[in-house]
Amino acid sequence: MGFLKATQLEDYKEETIKEEILTLAKELVELRLKKATRQNFKPHTFKHKKRKLSQLLTLQNSKNLTVK
Numbered sequence: 001m002g003f004l005k006a007t008q009l010e011d012y013k014e015e016t017i018k019e020e021i022l023t024l025a026k027e028l029v030e031l032r033l034k035k036a037t038r039q040n041f042k043p044h045t046f047k048h049k050k051r052k053l054s055q056l057l058t059l060q061n062s063k064n065l066t067v068k
Contacts, residue, residue, distance in 0.1 A: 003051060009059050017060050024053040 012020070028049050034041040 003048065006055065009055055014063065017056055021053065021056050024049050
């Protein structure tokens with residue numbers, strides 16, 4: 001699971017961006033729950049998911065600004 005480049009994310013449609021944002025937010029909550037309950041998880045997934053989420057949110061905001 002490597003990092004995506006911004007050019008790869010620009011091809012996403014608005015519906016896919018919204019779906020990805022929701023799934024990533026849910027996965028981050030699940031990871032936090034696993035950390036709190038001391039279950040096994042891979043700590044590097046926090047960084048990957050948070051970065052992808054921030055990239056998608058930035059992309060969503062930039063698309064919203066250009067449409068209006």
